[in-house]
Amino acid sequence: MISDKVKDILNEQINKEFYSAYLYLAMSAFFDDKGLYGFANWTKVQAKEEVDHGMIIFDYMVDRDTKIQLKQIDVPENDFKSPVQVFEKILEHERYVTSSIEAIANLSLDECDLATRNFINWYLKEQVEEEKNATDIITKLKLFGDEKASLYLLNEELAKREYHKHEYD
């Protein structure tokens, strides 16, 4: 049985994952408005993956017969300046999410909830990839500076990202 403390932190994490989807969607709209359709695609695919992250926790809680308490989703930032600024915000946000996931790992251990501790491993691994993705794109953006041809090529690269439903394994 999941304790009240673990139940609360998992409910909060569902909210954070759905907020993440909102944030990435706001970023996608910014890129779309600037004609950077590859960047818009990349962030929109990420938004869909964030919904998957939220749903995987939702399904886990249902499986464990734990009360779901959906909360209000905050309004995300809607005003951005440049691609590099957006990806720096993504990295900052993903580091914050990583700390939330680590808090779940630590709390589930404190509560002797080994099933949740095991469940959250998937998210720990996922966060390594999410931080790496943002870091790699920041590196490329900084390397190219304001060169339009390079930005065009990166835009083409990010246009290739495809959405695949994230499954828990």
Ligand code: FEO
């Ligand atoms: Fe679901 Fe980007 O963390």
